[in-house]
Amino acid sequence: MRDLSREIRSQKKTIGLVPTMGYLHEGHLSLVRAARKECDIVAVSIFVNPAQFGEGEDLDRYPRDEKRDKQLLEKENTDVLFFPSDKEMYPEGYNTFVENKDPVSDILCGASRPGHFKGVTTVVAKLFNIISPDKSYFGQKDAQQAFIVKQMARDLDFPLEIKVMPTVREEDGLAMSSRNVYLSPDERKQALSIYEGLRKAEEKIMLGEVSSNVIKDGIKAVLKKNKDIKTDYVEIVSAEDLSPVDIIKGKTLIAVAAFVGKTRLIDNVVVKI
Amino acid sequence: MRDLSREIRSQKKTIGLVPTMGYLHEGHLSLVRAARKECDIVAVSIFVNPAQFGEGEDLDRYPRDEKRDKQLLEKENTDVLFFPSDKEMYPEGYNTFVENKDPVSDILCGASRPGHFKGVTTVVAKLFNIISPDKSYFGQKDAQQAFIVKQMARDLDFPLEIKVMPTVREEDGLAMSSRNVYLSPDERKQALSIYEGLRKAEEKIMLGEVSSNVIKDGIKAVLKKNKDIKTDYVEIVSAEDLSPVDIIKGKTLIAVAAFVGKTRLIDNVVVKI
Numbered sequence: 001m002r003d004l005s006r007e008i009r010s011q012k013k014t015i016g017l018v019p020t021m022g023y024l025h026e027g028h029l030s031l032v033r034a035a036r037k038e039c040d041i042v043a044v045s046i047f048v049n050p051a052q053f054g055e056g057e058d059l060d061r062y063p064r065d066e067k068r069d070k071q072l073l074e075k076e077n078t079d080v081l082f083f084p085s086d087k088e089m090y091p092e093g094y095n096t097f098v099e100n101k102d103p104v105s106d107i108l109c110g111a112s113r114p115g116h117f118k119g120v121t122t123v124v125a126k127l128f129n130i131i132s133p134d135k136s137y138f139g140q141k142d143a144q145q146a147f148i149v150k151q152m153a154r155d156l157d158f159p160l161e162i163k164v165m166p167t168v169r170e171e172d173g174l175a176m177s178s179r180n181v182y183l184s185p186d187e188r189k190q191a192l193s194i195y196e197g198l199r200k201a202e203e204k205i206m207l208g209e210v211s212s213n214v215i216k217d218g219i220k221a222v223l224k225k226n227k228d229i230k231t232d233y234v235e236i237v238s239a240e241d242l243s244p245v246d247i248i249k250g251k252t253l254i255a256v257a258a259f260v261g262k263t264r265l266i267d268n269v270v271v272k273i
Numbered sequence: 274m275r276d277l278s279r280e281i282r283s284q285k286k287t288i289g290l291v292p293t294m295g296y297l298h299e300g301h302l303s304l305v306r307a308a309r310k311e312c313d314i315v316a317v318s319i320f321v322n323p324a325q326f327g328e329g330e331d332l333d334r335y336p337r338d339e340k341r342d343k344q345l346l347e348k349e350n351t352d353v354l355f356f357p358s359d360k361e362m363y364p365e366g367y368n369t370f371v372e373n374k375d376p377v378s379d380i381l382c383g384a385s386r387p388g389h390f391k392g393v394t395t396v397v398a399k400l401f402n403i404i405s406p407d408k409s410y411f412g413q414k415d416a417q418q419a420f421i422v423k424q425m426a427r428d429l430d431f432p433l434e435i436k437v438m439p440t441v442r443e444e445d446g447l448a449m450s451s452r453n454v455y456l457s458p459d460e461r462k463q464a465l466s467i468y469e470g471l472r473k474a475e476e477k478i479m480l481g482e483v484s485s486n487v488i489k490d491g492i493k494a495v496l497k498k499n500k501d502i503k504t505d506y507v508e509i510v511s512a513e514d515l516s517p518v519d520i521i522k523g524k525t526l527i528a529v530a531a532f533v534g535k536t537r538l539i540d541n542v543v544v545k546i
Binding site for chain 1: 275279282283285366367368369370371372373374375377394395398399402403405424425428429430431432
């Protein structure tokens with residue numbers, strides 16, 4: 001892969017990278033299409049990264065379908081699929097980690113999943129070094145991940161641009177996620193409340209509500225109506241630096257994580273007032 | 274610098290990087306000459322990296338002489354001097370660190386200087402991303418640093434080769450170091466015992482001694498003869514993985530750190546039996 005990207009770079013062609021954990025959906029494909037528009041060569045990586053899963057999380061049962069993924073990527077005219085093994089990425093004696101020490105790594109998903117972002121920044125740094133992209137594409141659904149990866153790329157001077165693309169949703173509003181496949185039909189219905197709560201929050205803010213607590217309580221109330229939903233967090237933070245806000249003002253991120261049955265889902269909206 | 278290295282790479286020229294903290298001596302210049310032999314473009318960075326100094330260490334008084342450094346580098350036909358400011362390297366909000374979590378980072382200099390190697394791997398990763406070298410040169414005098422940087426480059430898949438070059442010594446045997454300038458004439462004489470102890474150790478091993486403890490005690494005895502020397506550590510480790518050894522066998526690193534007055538100096542030899 002490094003030889004190939006060196007060859008591509010020496011032809012002065014640009015590389016767009018879409019790092020994924022596979023089991024691709026329209027969210028991933030929207031990133032591939034964005035890369036296709038902007039770069040000469042589109043590379044997609046599929047790697048279910050053990051370093052970003054905590055104990056008791058769903059590493060072992062994370063959905064995989066290599067064949068289907070390949071077909072989807074071929075349809076999108078993807079040039080390169082990088083599909084390394086665990087052993088190639090983390091050989092024996094592996095010991096180097098890239099870590100964001102900003103408090104931002106310890107809130108939201110960082111609080112619920114200690115070490116998660118260390119795993120993410122480490123694998124993304126590796127992928128950047130292996131593939132040498134000019135641009136790399138991430139989804140707004142993982143807003144905190146995108147923020148931390150951006151900070152990592154800037155801090156470590158990776159010579160590339162991070163692009164964050166809008167969340168893609170099912171017709172009924174559920175944010176696309178490989179983990180949606182875990183949901184039973186009944187859970188799938190209940191999961192809708194996550195986006196419902198976020199949309200209601202957005203509406204209230206547009207109508208003048210500025211109290212974070214009022215908005216958070218409103219979202220929690222929507223989630224609570226569902227017998228199988230357990231709220232992980234509902235947070236309201238500045239979209240600029242992810243610092244918590246009490247009074248909503250400017251560009252603001254409203255982020256939710258909730259367990260629907262055993263499945264942990266996240267979603268968010270950005271409001272500007 | 275990134276634009277320049279991109280331009281150089283697009284001409285299919287190779288880049289050799291010598292990362293330094295300046296106040297150059299023959300040790301550094303030997304690395305520059307090695308790069309000059311093997312690469313099309315020779316880049317030298319000079320940056321006294323605050324992140325690798327601990328509290329109470331010599332960051333503020335670390336010797337600097339930019340003008341002399343430039344002249345020396347010009348004589349060696351250096352193509353590029355990268356000389357960033359602290360603010361450029363660590364802008365406000367800087368928060369990402371590259372860390373080797375191998376126990377190897379916590380022994381030898383890592384034990385005496387907690388956080389030191391985290392600072393080293395972080396700045397070296399940044400320099401690799403900024404300059405995109407094909408090869409980067411380090412001195413054997415900093416054996417543990419070279420080992421950890423090698424591991425970092427391998428683990429994070431940096432597309433480059435780490436070259437470790439022999440220690441360069443003054444005529445009387447003292448290992449070259451920018452910090453030697455701190456020594457008073459009397460301390461300078463005493464400092465010779467470091468290499469003297471190492472050479473005597475080497476001799477004893479060649480004559481059949483295999484006990485690490487015997488060898489270490491011998492070195493400590495040599496150092497103790499000097500009123501201004503305080504031993505920091507004397508360690509004997511495998512040269513392959515830096516793991517401590519009790520019975521000397523195979524390729525072995527004998528490493529010493531000692532305070533000569535207020536100046537901390539390090540040196541080492543590798544023996545093969």
